[in-house]
Amino acid sequence: MSRAQRASSPATRRGVAPPGAVRHATGSNPGRAGGPTRAVTRTLSDDPLGGTVRRTVLPSGLRVLTEAIPAMRSVSFGVWVSVGSRDETGPQAGAAHFLEHLLFKGTHKRTALEISAEIEAVGGETNAFTTKEYTCYYARVLDEDLPLAIDVMCDAVADSLLEPADVETERGVILEEIAMHDDEPGDEVHDLFARAVYGDHPLGRLISGTEETVTPMTRRQIQSFYRRHYAPPRIVIAAAGNLDHAAVVKLVRQALAGTPLDVDPAAPAPPRAATPAVRLRPATTLVEPKETEQAHVILGCPGIDRTDERRFALGVLNNVLGGGMSSRLFQEIRERRGLAYSVYSYASQYADSGLFAVYAGCAPGKLDEVLDLTRAELSRVAADGLTETEVARGKGMSKGSFVLGLEDTGSRMSRLAKGELLYGDLMPVDELLARVDAVTVDDVNTLAAELLAQPTSLAVVGPFGEGDFSG
Numbered sequence: 001m002s003r004a005q006r007a008s009s010p011a012t013r014r015g016v017a018p019p020g021a022v023r024h025a026t027g028s029n030p031g032r033a034g035g036p037t038r039a040v041t042r043t044l045s046d047d048p049l050g051g052t053v054r055r056t057v058l059p060s061g062l063r064v065l066t067e068a069i070p071a072m073r074s075v076s077f078g079v080w081v082s083v084g085s086r087d088e089t090g091p092q093a094g095a096a097h098f099l100e101h102l103l104f105k106g107t108h109k110r111t112a113l114e115i116s117a118e119i120e121a122v123g124g125e126t127n128a129f130t131t132k133e134y135t136c137y138y139a140r141v142l143d144e145d146l147p148l149a150i151d152v153m154c155d156a157v158a159d160s161l162l163e164p165a166d167v168e169t170e171r172g173v174i175l176e177e178i179a180m181h182d183d184e185p186g187d188e189v190h191d192l193f194a195r196a197v198y199g200d201h202p203l204g205r206l207i208s209g210t211e212e213t214v215t216p217m218t219r220r221q222i223q224s225f226y227r228r229h230y231a232p233p234r235i236v237i238a239a240a241g242n243l244d245h246a247a248v249v250k251l252v253r254q255a256l257a258g259t260p261l262d263v264d265p266a267a268p269a270p271p272r273a274a275t276p277a278v279r280l281r282p283a284t285t286l287v288e289p290k291e292t293e294q295a296h297v298i299l300g301c302p303g304i305d306r307t308d309e310r311r312f313a314l315g316v317l318n319n320v321l322g323g324g325m326s327s328r329l330f331q332e333i334r335e336r337r338g339l340a341y342s343v344y345s346y347a348s349q350y351a352d353s354g355l356f357a358v359y360a361g362c363a364p365g366k367l368d369e370v371l372d373l374t375r376a377e378l379s380r381v382a383a384d385g386l387t388e389t390e391v392a393r394g395k396g397m398s399k400g401s402f403v404l405g406l407e408d409t410g411s412r413m414s415r416l417a418k419g420e421l422l423y424g425d426l427m428p429v430d431e432l433l434a435r436v437d438a439v440t441v442d443d444v445n446t447l448a449a450e451l452l453a454q455p456t457s458l459a460v461v462g463p464f465g466e467g468d469f470s471g
Contacts, residue, residue: 037265039249045428053416053426054245061233061266062256064249065416065426067240069409075146075241076409078138079157080417082236082269083229085209086132086202086350093202094209095225097130098174098217103137104128105166107159110152112166118152126153130207133272133350134421140410143242147251150239154255157235162226167219175215178208185288185296185461186361192286193298193459197355199281232261233269236420240412271424274305274352283455285469288462295364295462299374300357301454306349306422312435313443314347314356314451316394320386320444321345321377322358324397328381329358333373339366351422356451364463375456382452385445394444398436403429 041056044065051069058064088095104126105112119126124141126149137157139149181187191206198204208214239248256262280302304310322329322345333343340362348355358378360370386394405411406429419426427435458469 041245041249044426052245055420055426056245056249057268058232058249058253059265060261060263061231061268062235062237062252062261063268063420064237064239064245064252065420066238066243066245066248067412067416068243068245069241069412072241072409073143074140074409075143075149075239075243076138076140076413077146077149077153077239078136078237078413078417079153080137080236080238080421081135081157081230082133082234082272082421083135084131084133085205085207087229088202088205088209088225090200090205091213092217092221092225093205093213094174094207095217095222096135096229097208098170098214099222099226100128100130100135100137101170101174102162102166102222103156103160105170106161106163107155108161109155109159115152115156118148122148124149132203132207136414136417138410138413146239146241146243146248150248150251151255154237154252154261155259157230158256158259158261160226162219162223164219167222171214171217174208175211178206178211178214181206181208185290185292185294188288189296189298189359189459189461192288192461193300193357193457194355196284196286196457196459197280197300197302198278198353201278203278203350203353230261231266231269232263233266235261236417238413238417238420240416241409271422272351274307278350278353280353281457283457285458285460285466287460287464287466287469289465290461290463292462293363294361295367295460295464296359296361297367297371297462298357298359298459299371299378299456300355301451301456303347303349303354303356303451305352305354307351308349308354310443310447311349312398313439313447315398315436316391316439317381317386317444317448317451318345318347318356319394319397320390321381323394326393328377329374332377333360333370337369337373339370339373343370367460367462367464371458378452378456381448383449385448386441388441391439391441391444395436395439399433402432402436 037059039056039058041054044053044055046052051067053067056064083096085096104115119139122141122145124139124145126139128137137153139153141149195204237252304314321327329343333339340360343360345358358374362370
């Protein structure tokens with residue numbers, strides 16, 4: 001799993017928001033004008049595959065979305081903030097992730113131990129993760145313990161202290177996390193590929209930051225980042241499971257009352273803008289020499305952004321090319337030739353950019369053959385496209401994986417939050433399935449011809465030097 005998707009450390013880390021840390025919401029908040037003075041609630045859907053989805057916009061601009069699923073006995077509750085590593089300047093690299101650690105370290109109401117112990121005492125679990133475009137703090141508990149989870153998680157996110165001693169403790173933890181990451185070449189190669197495509201752009205940087213940026217980072221810098229970005233219009237709270245929407249909204253308002261997130265009326269922030277356009281590096285090769293038993297390689301190119309209407313066709317293309325055991329790359333490289341244990345393709349999509357790439361892990365001596373076969377398959381699909389049978393299979397994989405992925409409250413909670421935070425809307429399940437069904441062979445092959453004919457960048461971690469791939 002790439003660092004962009006890996007959950008960070010468990011909920012034994014707690015941070016407390018200093019007084020005034022989020023007063024940015026009452027001052028420089030860009031969505032401030034025109035905010036409602038009363039909470040506004042509407043029903044988004046009565047999904048036959050789930051429950052009733054409702055959305056409330058609080059006067060502060062904070063949004064609460066729930067999906068009531070009476071058949072469940074658990075609830076997943078998350079606080080999502082529209083800030084990630086791409087919102088950092090170069091010297092700030094790692095601030096969003098550093099802050100994520102600190103928010104579990106203690107508040108005015110609870111110590112770090114009390115934060116974790118209160119949830120664990122009822123058999124619940126908490127965690128958090130930082131990505132390039134958002135940060136999430138979540139808990140999963142029995143339905144009867146939802147009030148506790150709401151109070152604990154809202155307290156942590158809204159009223160963290162950021163004590164100087166905790167900053168130093170977590171600095172050490174994060175530096176160890178960075179060192180651990182450097183010992184995992186299968187993860188490191190994904191970051192190397194992002195740098196190959198994006199270079200110095202924030203999308204090309206490590207989410208964790210580096211030793212050079214984390215070591216000198218001060219409490220004041222982290223506090224400033226907290227105050228500037230953790231404002232109600234940029235926050236979405238989502239919950240799914242056996243719950244009552246009105247009760248959740250009431251509990252959230254109670255939990256946030258008197259905290260730095262209890263602010264003047266403001267309008268919700270729109271999804272992240274897609275401008276200015278991300279500057280991409282020309283196709284390049286980056287090699288991280290390491291004496292590893294396996295070579296880890298990613299070959300890929302720029303993709304499409306997450307709002308591109310062709311994203312459904314891209315999902316089908318990805319499934320057929322390298323998305324499963326029946327995919328072309330898996331069959332050719334692993335099943336027929338036995339050259340690699342792991343080989344797959346993937347797409348990463350952001351507000352204004354994207355990636356499409358193929359990963360493989362193989363013996364160093366087999367890397368040239370794996371790369372030759374991968375390049376040949378990409379060229380073949382770009383030139384000749386996929387067959388009708390393959391497209392039908394790829395569509396079935398997309399629909400099945402999506403629906404099966406909604407079998408737990410955590411995935412449903414995430415769907416609510418991402419729909420609101422990233423798209424400003426929640427696409428009903430039936431509509432999404434219909435959009436996949438509507439993908440044609442021509443749609444997929446036109447996209448394949450455009451994407452896969454591009455020059456490719458290469459990232460390699462293994463016992464090699466830059467000169468080994470100069471040809």
